[in-house]
Amino acid sequence: MAEQLFLSADGRLRDTWRTAFPAARAQRPAEPLVGDVLVWVLVAPGEKAARQIAALRQRGVAQPLIVLADEPGEDDALAALTAGASGYCNSHAAPEVLSQVATVVGNGGLWVGQGLMQRLLAGAARLLPPNPSDGWADTLTEREREVAHAIARGASNKEVARELAITERTVKAHVGAILEKLGARDRLQLSLIVNGVESSR
Amino acid sequence: MAEQLFLSADGRLRDTWRTAFPAARAQRPAEPLVGDVLVWVLVAPGEKAARQIAALRQRGVAQPLIVLADEPGEDDALAALTAGASGYCNSHAAPEVLSQVATVVGNGGLWVGQGLMQRLLAGAARLLPPNPSDGWADTLTEREREVAHAIARGASNKEVARELAITERTVKAHVGAILEKLGARDRLQLSLIVNGVESSR
DNA sequence: CAGCCTGTTGTACTTCGGTACAGTAGGCGC
DNA sequence: GCGCCTACTGTACCGAAGTACAACAGGCTG
Incomplete structure (x- = not known):
């Protein structure tokens, strides 16, 4: 210990x-x-x-x-x-x-x-219901969704890697695929989409 | 065990x-x-x-x-x-x-x-009184608030610089001050605070 | 006036994020 | 079997982000 x-x-x-x-x-x-x-x-x-x-x-x-x-x-x-x-x-x-x-x-x-x-x-x-059926996740694979959620919470690549027990390199691969699919420029815009901020969704 | x-x-x-x-x-x-x-x-x-x-x-x-x-x-x-x-x-x-x-x-x-x-x-x-994220702007100066809003929208340093007609270096200075004041690690966490993702919304 | 805050900018540096080349392995459908 | 998708990993590179030293001007206050 x-x-x-x-x-x-x-x-x-x-x-x-x-x-x-x-x-x-x-x-x-x-x-x-x-x-x-x-x-x-x-x-x-x-x-x-x-x-x-x-x-x-x-x-x-x-x-x-x-x-x-x-x-x-x-x-x-x-x-x-x-x-x-x-x-x-x-x-x-x-x-x-x-x-x-x-x-x-x-x-x-x-x-x-x-x-x-x-x-x-x-x-x-008390606030259980809020389960928006988001459209952003539709084109993503299961693993990509997990990564997207973590990123949207503000996690760094290193943190996501630890969380999912994979390497940082793999996280980068997933992030790249997500950005491409969602048409986002970087992880911040990704978080805006996932978190439902502004015009997106 | x-x-x-x-x-x-x-x-x-x-x-x-x-x-x-x-x-x-x-x-x-x-x-x-x-x-x-x-x-x-x-x-x-x-x-x-x-x-x-x-x-x-x-x-x-x-x-x-x-x-x-x-x-x-x-x-x-x-x-x-x-x-x-x-x-x-x-x-x-x-x-x-x-x-x-x-x-x-x-x-x-x-x-x-x-x-x-x-x-x-x-x-x-959310249920309880002291909601620190509602007052995130309190400790910021006027200029810092402008920068914070732009960052939270997903703008890059370069874009903020163009928008406010200042240099990218100055934007970095403002961002640094904002991150320190709000206790955020990077611009993504800053956006979570400003957009109220982890508190109000 | 001296001191502090705000806003601005500079150089130099490190770290992080993202991309461009890869490659391996397993599962599924034709 | 062959292709395709998914997941995973590697090395290398570049640019963005952020930090560490600054500096300077203007405004406000004790």
Whole structure:
């Protein structure tokens, strides 16, 4: 498993964290982050988790980020996740919970608490019907549709490759075929078509 | 790790499944489920995953259930998850993916896939007050807003330059500032924000 | 006035996206 | 069997996009 790195204002570990991960390290948020680590970000009361996540991402931090909130809130969690966090949990959570979160996130998952997940499902279930029978997908093969969707979400070629377990070269081949079939100039115009923006469709 | 048990109509394993889990077992859905196992439920084309999940739960099955869809769909996934599934993925997914799903679910997580998660977050974000994407223009200057709109329409730097009667270099400067302010990685993600794909719309 | 923001432009550089040549392999229909 | 489609991969190239150093002018504010 990857190493655990905790970011807290005083650069120190709490007892529960060390219990969960005896080998954990800690440092101040401003210091550079290196290595293949899971990054836990302590968010103090009154601070916005999403802000700190966004700030770290802007600094080029690519590692998975997990929010440890002193005062957890579902809205705060939601904002943090949309800002690119991979998990959100109570900073005083039990060591066993932290360990589970680490496992899930370390394997590419997102950790969202039970309550929030239910809320997400409830929220999304409400807008279930919107299933437009798009005409753009008609001429595409199955694989091309998968790629088109990923691109339209904003994924890079490298990300699509990882997602579909193929090489970046193959992704490029699919993208080229898609652009040709849809008459799009580049991936951005492709996304406009797939997302149904403006005149297309 | 817990054992893997696959439920398919013919009670047989597919190659990719065995590759991912050499020790996996398979059986027909009707047979009783016993032991501490992860249960993978194959859903054939045209069938509803949520139905099969609900049926299993009614039979008293308490183990984690993961849907393997021959024809995956986000709506189907959503319904399956609300019905109590712990995961949902393509039945033809690569062994590495299956293995990841198993790890995540085996540790108490939910596996939902990138696309669906984004939709969930988008759906929930819409229901709840602080919608950051509505105010994307707030921090931008007048000129930056003009550039942002053009980019979001799919214009290239060269086209924007011609349109605004400035050099391509200046467009790049504006784009760079916009990306930083909005926390976007590239012009495609910028367009998603401006066009409200992942939030309002 | 000094300092800050906005808008503008320059050179040089790296990374990413897209294309142009390929090639292999499996499935399907005639 | 032969062609065709689909999926996948390779090397190489070019241009677009984005970043890292800048610089300069004008307007506004303490």
